[in-house]
Amino acid sequence: MTVDTDKTTGPADTPPAGPEAIKAIPVRHYGRYVSAVLAIAILGGVVYAFSQGKINWGAIPDYFFNDRILSGVGKTLLLTVLSMVIGILGGIMLAVMRLSKNPVTSAIAWFYIWFFRGTPVLVQLIVWFNLGLVFEYINLGPFYKDEWSDFMTPFLTALLGLGLNEAAYMAEICRAGLLAVDEGQTEAAHALGMSHSKTLRRIVIPQAMRVIVPPTGNEVINMLKTTSLVSVVQYSELLRVAQDIGQTSGAPAEMLFLAAAWYLLLTSIFSVGQYYLERYYARGATRQLAPTPLQKIRANLLSLGREKGGLA
Amino acid sequence: MTKKLSKSDTPVKGSGEPMVKAEGVHKSYGLVEVLKGIDLEVKSGEVFCLIGPSGSGKSTFLRCINHLEKINAGRLYVDGELVGYRQKGDKLYELKDSEVSLKRRDIGMVFQRFNLFPHMTAAENVVEAPVQVRGVSKSQARERAMQLLERVGLADKAGSYPAQLSGGQQQRVAIARALAMDPKLMLFDEPTSALDPELVGDVLDVMRDLAESGMTMVVVTHEMGFAREVGDSLVFMDGGVVVESGNPREVLTNPQHERTQAFLSKVL
Numbered sequence: 001m002t003v004d005t006d007k008t009t010g011p012a013d014t015p016p017a018g019p020e021a022i023k024a025i026p027v028r029h030y031g032r033y034v035s036a037v038l039a040i041a042i043l044g045g046v047v048y049a050f051s052q053g054k055i056n057w058g059a060i061p062d063y064f065f066n067d068r069i070l071s072g073v074g075k076t077l078l079l080t081v082l083s084m085v086i087g088i089l090g091g092i093m094l095a096v097m098r099l100s101k102n103p104v105t106s107a108i109a110w111f112y113i114w115f116f117r118g119t120p121v122l123v124q125l126i127v128w129f130n131l132g133l134v135f136e137y138i139n140l141g142p143f144y145k146d147e148w149s150d151f152m153t154p155f156l157t158a159l160l161g162l163g164l165n166e167a168a169y170m171a172e173i174c175r176a177g178l179l180a181v182d183e184g185q186t187e188a189a190h191a192l193g194m195s196h197s198k199t200l201r202r203i204v205i206p207q208a209m210r211v212i213v214p215p216t217g218n219e220v221i222n223m224l225k226t227t228s229l230v231s232v233v234q235y236s237e238l239l240r241v242a243q244d245i246g247q248t249s250g251a252p253a254e255m256l257f258l259a260a261a262w263y264l265l266l267t268s269i270f271s272v273g274q275y276y277l278e279r280y281y282a283r284g285a286t287r288q289l290a291p292t293p294l295q296k297i298r299a300n301l302l303s304l305g306r307e308k309g310g311l312a
Numbered sequence: 313m314t315k316k317l318s319k320s321d322t323p324v325k326g327s328g329e330p331m332v333k334a335e336g337v338h339k340s341y342g343l344v345e346v347l348k349g350i351d352l353e354v355k356s357g358e359v360f361c362l363i364g365p366s367g368s369g370k371s372t373f374l375r376c377i378n379h380l381e382k383i384n385a386g387r388l389y390v391d392g393e394l395v396g397y398r399q400k401g402d403k404l405y406e407l408k409d410s411e412v413s414l415k416r417r418d419i420g421m422v423f424q425r426f427n428l429f430p431h432m433t434a435a436e437n438v439v440e441a442p443v444q445v446r447g448v449s450k451s452q453a454r455e456r457a458m459q460l461l462e463r464v465g466l467a468d469k470a471g472s473y474p475a476q477l478s479g480g481q482q483q484r485v486a487i488a489r490a491l492a493m494d495p496k497l498m499l500f501d502e503p504t505s506a507l508d509p510e511l512v513g514d515v516l517d518v519m520r521d522l523a524e525s526g527m528t529m530v531v532v533t534h535e536m537g538f539a540r541e542v543g544d545s546l547v548f549m550d551g552g553v554v555v556e557s558g559n560p561r562e563v564l565t566n567p568q569h570e571r572t573q574a575f576l577s578k579v580l
Contacts, residue, residue, distance in 0.1 A: 188427035188486075191378055192441035192493060193417035196409060202444060206431045 059254040060261070063245060072241030073262055079158055079237060080224045086163030087223070088216065091170025096200065098175055109171065116168035122229050125161035128152070129233045154235035162230070166223060173215045177208035209281045217274030221267045228259075238262055329392045331356045331497055331528045332377055336386035339372055346372045348552040349386065354530055354545070359523045361539040361560060362532045364549035365575060370532045371424075373549070374499050377530065378419045379412050390419065391496065417445055420490030424502040426482040428474040434461060434485045435470040438492045446493065453492070460488035464518050480511030484518055491522075498522065500531040536580055540564050548572045 051057070063069055097109035116124070132148040139145045181204050189199040231240035239259050246255035279292070291299065332354035339347040346369045354360040362370040375381040376388055379396045388395040396412060397404045407415075429437050438457035442448040448456075461467050464484035474482050483503055490498060500519065504512040516538050523529060523542050533539060539546055539560045546560035548569070556569045564580070567573045 182427075184423060184425055184427040185429065187380055188421075188423060188429070190413070191380065191416055191419070191421035192489070193413045193415075193445045194441065195413050198444055202440065203429055207429075 055257070056251055056254055059249070059251045060258045063249075063255065063258055064261075066245070068241050068245060069238070069258070069262070072236060072238040073266070075236065076224065076227050076238040077266070079155075079162065079227045079230065079235070080220065082159055083162035083166055083227075084220055084223055086159070087166025087170045087219070090164065090167030091172075091174045092205070094167060094171035095174035095178055098171065099178060113168045113171050116165050117172075121161065121165045121226065122232065124165055125157065125229060125233055128157045128161045129154075154230075154233050157233045158227070158230040158235045158237075161233070162223065162226065166219065169219060170216070173219070174208070174212055177210075177212035178204060180211045181207045206281075210278075213274070213278050213281050217270070217277070220270055220274070224266055224270065225263060228263075329356070330354060330389075331358075331391055332360075332530065333389040334373075334386065335388075337373065337376060337383050337388055338385035339369070339376060339381060339383050346552055347376070347383070350549075350552075350554055352547055352554060352557065354528065356528055357526050358544035359529045359531060359542050361543040361546045362530065362549060363534070363536070363539060363546065363575075364555075368549040369552040370549045371501050374501050374530060374532050377497075377499055378416050378421055380421075390415070413445075417493055418496050420493060420495035420498040422483070422486050422490055422498070422500045422503045424505050426474070426479070426486045426506070428482050428486055428489070430474050433471050433473055434466060434477065434488075437474070437485055438489045441489070442492050457488070457492060460491050461485070463491075463521075464488045465514070478511060479507045480514045483507065483515045487515075487518055487522070496528065498527055498529045500529060500533070502532050502534065504533070504535055534579065536564055536576075548575065550575070 094109045094112060097105040098113070100106055129152070131152065135148050137145065138148055138151045185203055185207065186199055189203045194202070227237055228239040230237055231243070234240075236244070242255040242259035243252070246252035249255070276292070330353040332352075334350045334352050337347055337350040338345065350369075350373055362374065364370050372381060376383050377390060377395065382396060393415070394404075395415070396407055398407060398411075399405075428434075429440065432440060435454065435457050438460055439450070439453045442453040442456065443450055458467060458470060461470055464487055466481055466484055466488070469477060469481060469485070474485070477485065487503075503519070504515050507515065512535070516535060519529070519531070519538070520542050531539075531543070543560035545557065546563050547557040548555045548563065548567075548571075550571050556563055556567060556572045563572065564576065567576055
């Protein structure tokens with residue numbers, strides 16, 4: 001990448017005593033200026049409309065770092081991370097089961113995915129919440145015994161509901177990743193005497209990660225937003241807290257905007273993390289790793305300093 | 313590349329039990345019969361070359377030897393033991409996956425498409441199996457890996473990923489990877505077919521060196537020069553059967569069967 005940018009901005013470089021570099025007038029892209037002006041005008045109009053609306057914008061910064069909001073953010077993050085952990089571990093397990101030669105495990109995995117992908121997650125959450133209708137007590141012999149309603153806290157309901165649902169989606173992503181690894185890899189590992197499970201753990205899964213990570217990043221971002229559904233089972237995550245504050249402080253719409261801003265902020269941070277994770281798993285797959293944004297900025301600044309053509 | 317394999321019990325060529333013995337080996341994929349009764353013997357310490365047109369079943373036979381493919385009929389023995397099965401009385405019992413893996417430890421394989429692990433460096437590729445399968449300590453395996461990489465002339469590439477190596481370099485790493493398990497038998501499945509002509513020589517040099525150290529090798533190849541120079545025995549296969557076999561120098565210069573003559577006239 002860095003090599004490429006250097007080449008396109010090349011003409012200003014002093015050519016090493018060879019043929020004279022071409023100095024041509026670049027193509028003018030007038031369409032770009034027109035579309036940029038149009039886009040800015042539309043954006044400006046929308047922003048103006050919102051600023052004139054009956055919304056007390058001042059309330060948002062007042063509450064942005066409110067203690068209750070922050071605890072809601074913390075709970076949203078905790079729920080996102082834990083349900084993704086359940087989802088990813090469950091997904092890998094289901095994908096391996098689904099691809100296994102054993103017809104029973106493969107059928108179980110198929111059924112699980114069919115059920116959990118086939119019903120809305122909101123319905124699943126409500127069912128988990130009301131499972132006390134079916135199971136009055138939970139009794140794990142000598143280890144644990146309690147009434148279901150005490151055992152199934154809003155947090156656990158939310159975690160199981162989101163995590164188990166996510167596992168079904170992750171299973172399909174992982175399956176695609178495992179299938180994307182060349183069969184020769186498995187053969188080579190088997191020929192060296194590695195067992196099925198070692199081959200999976202050491203050879204296939206690390207390579208499948210390159211295919212699995214990008215859509216998983218998507219799933220994380222999706223999950224972060226889906227946690228807002230959990231307000232229906234009384235778990236006080238970000239949206240629930242924002243709504244509660246909205247009702248008591250008389251600024252319900254403002255608090256929704258505040259929640260939206262927090263979600264946007266968090267998803268942006270996750271996107272950056274995803275970029276670096278993808279870069280890590282790309283090692284060995286590409287000859288040269290893509291530059292990090294910092295490296296990119298540094299390279300651009302350097303080339304700008306050298307010449308004027310950087311704006312074109 | 314001058315370092316020799318430190319095998320104390322290098323057997324004299326042609327002595328004792330054959331390393332590989334095939335008796336009427338059949339293999340079919342569905343209705344297509346790929347191997348139609350293969351009988352042959354590979355002696356300990358010899359370089360055994362398999363030649364023949366594409367689709368003649370030579371690669372399939374090679375893959376049967378380490379049970380990457382299951383045979384449908386006949387018997388296949390490696391070092392006196394049945395491949396893939398255990399015989400008790402007159403009944404055959406299929407081996408468990410773990411038992412098959414145990415036997416594969418002693419059989420090295422080199423693939424046409426290298427199949428190096430792309431997420432590991434050259435050295436990590438070589439270290440992987442001894443540590444994970446044999447339980448060798450990491451430092452010991454690392455030391456041995458460096459020796460092997462030096463032997464194939466790639467000590468300076470230990471830290472490179474496969475994508476940063478040329479085809480010939482990748483194949484030499486693949487040979488080092490197989491040797492790291494101290495196999496008693498090496499299988500080569502067209503090891504130079506995916507290489508640029510100018511890179512073939514380096515790989516053949518390594519194989520020649522290996523043959524001189526007394527390794528038993530079964531080589532599926534289109535390199536007639538290698539077969540003539542290094543081979544101890546040669547088999548020409550066509551249509552899933554052995555058409556002709558014997559000393560490579562004799563078979564290649566004076567083929568008896570007309571199928572062999574026709575094939576060699578096109579290849580040589």
